[in-house]
Amino acid sequence: MTVTTVLDWKLHCSACGATADPDGLPTVCDACAQPWLVRYPGRRFTLTDRAEVHRGHGMWRFRKFLPLAEGEEPVSLGEGDTPLLELGRTGRHLGFSDLWLKDEGANPTGSFKSRGMAMAVTRAVLGGAEAFVVPTAGNAGVALAAYAARAGKPARVYAPATTPPTILSQIRWFGGDLQLLDGHIGDCGAASLEFSQRTGAFPMNTMREPYRIEGKKTLGLELARQLGWKLPDAIIYPAGGGTGLIGMWLAFRELVASGWAPGPPPRLYAVQSTGCAPVVRAVAEGADRCEPWADPWTVASGLRVPAPLGGPLMLRAIRETGGSAVAVSDEELVERARAVSTWEGVDVSPEGGAALAAAVALRDAGLIDNEERVVVFNTGAGWLYRG
Numbered sequence: 001m002t003v004t005t006v007l008d009w010k011l012h013c014s015a016c017g018a019t020a021d022p023d024g025l026p027t028v029c030d031a032c033a034q035p036w037l038v039r040y041p042g043r044r045f046t047l048t049d050r051a052e053v054h055r056g057h058g059m060w061r062f063r064k065f066l067p068l069a070e071g072e073e074p075v076s077l078g079e080g081d082t083p084l085l086e087l088g089r090t091g092r093h094l095g096f097s098d099l100w101l102k103d104e105g106a107n108p109t110g111s112f113k114s115r116g117m118a119m120a121v122t123r124a125v126l127g128g129a130e131a132f133v134v135p136t137a138g139n140a141g142v143a144l145a146a147y148a149a150r151a152g153k154p155a156r157v158y159a160p161a162t163t164p165p166t167i168l169s170q171i172r173w174f175g176g177d178l179q180l181l182d183g184h185i186g187d188c189g190a191a192s193l194e195f196s197q198r199t200g201a202f203p204m205n206t207m208r209e210p211y212r213i214e215g216k217k218t219l220g221l222e223l224a225r226q227l228g229w230k231l232p233d234a235i236i237y238p239a240g241g242g243t244g245l246i247g248m249w250l251a252f253r254e255l256v257a258s259g260w261a262p263g264p265p266p267r268l269y270a271v272q273s274t275g276c277a278p279v280v281r282a283v284a285e286g287a288d289r290c291e292p293w294a295d296p297w298t299v300a301s302g303l304r305v306p307a308p309l310g311g312p313l314m315l316r317a318i319r320e321t322g323g324s325a326v327a328v329s330d331e332e333l334v335e336r337a338r339a340v341s342t343w344e345g346v347d348v349s350p351e352g353g354a355a356l357a358a359a360v361a362l363r364d365a366g367l368i369d370n371e372e373r374v375v376v377f378n379t380g381a382g383w384l385y386r387g
Contacts, residue, residue: 005069005126008043011036011210014313022067025127027208035310036210037250038067045258053225057081059115059218065254067123067214074122075151077108079115080218084226084375089343094360098373100232101340101356102223105347105381110170111302112219112244112379113143119215120204121147129153129202133195135188137240137301138167139380144204145176156195158188163301164385184296185305206241207309216247221255223248223375229261233372234323236358238351238379239270239279240305242314249317266375268323269367270314271358273298276306277327279314284325288312299330300350302379324367328357336360337382350385352378 015034059080091099104112141157148155252265276296290311337353355376
């Protein structure tokens with residue numbers, strides 16, 4: 001007898017408001033080609049449910065907030081439960097009294113991308129995907145190669161030839177079919193979509209399927225749990241494609257609405273490099289979308305995203321929470337990553353260095369008070385960039 005799995009969520013277009021059922025392998029909205037967001041109209045979240053998450057493990061302790069049906073098991077490598085570290089020494093150096101760092105480099109593939117790919121690969125495999133393809137600035141390619149291998153499926157990865165060599169080695173090590181291109185991630189995105197259309201491989205491009213964001217929600221859910229369900233005042237996040245920032249925005253809305261955490265949600269601040277800052281420019285100009293950044297370059301390869309599809313959602317998240325966006329130079333972010341790694345023993349990536357440099361810039365601009373509880377994100381392990 002065939003058992004039908006009931007998927008108790010709906011897809012809602014982030015732009016035009018269209019809705020759809022989640023069956024099969026959804027990509028973007030058919031009506032306007034913008035990203036889907038997931039909604040759970042039939043689920044209820046109680047304080048009893050909140051107590052249950054303390055008995056789970058990793059990001060899947062939050063499965064009530066995730067697109068998993070009853071009885072479904074995820075494709076997992078043990079992602080989540082990453083450290084939240086108080087930066088007392090760094091705080092004293094920089095003039096903050098309550099500074100924390102969420103270290104996503106402790107994930108199985110060395111970055112926060114583990115969360116999104118675990119969820120997206122899980123849902124795609126359950127939907128019938130037999131192969132995958134993704135463009136990457138680095139860490140997404142590592143994550144897809146690993147989780148596709150875990151699921152027993154092939155994965156092709158398109159990456160700029162300028163991607164750090166250690167990251168490229170990791171993609172190959174996990175069995176990814178690595179294709180290097182001259183250009184940036186936008187060029188790789190076009191090649192990825194062409195390959196998908198030609199071969200049927202399922203595209204894992206950022207924001208072009210609805211479930212990587214859902215995995216990234218666990219960044220916010222986990223942070224709230226680690227802080228005793230008391231939300232910080234401000235979060236500083238290195239934003240390239242923006243799924244982490246958007247995912248946390250959605251997570252905090254759900255936490256406050258469910259009564260799991262008192263509001264208001266944290267102010268969300270995006271940090272980018274001065275060599276590629278489309279979100280910062282859009283915030284400064286009051287725009288509702290990001291215009292492509294010409295000739296993008298930064299040593300923080302995860303920030304080299306010149307035209308993020310999730311730009312409108314990032315801007316909504318920033319403005320709705322009263323946050324902002326700031327750009328720092330490559331010299332600043334590298335210096336800050338090196339200094340904090342020395343002070344704290346945390347392997348800070350260039351993107352994490354950008355978040356720490358942004359904390360100082362935002363404080364000096366009067367947007368963050370040095371007495372507030374501030375959480376900065378180190379989105380990946382620094383060793384992936386050295387080699």
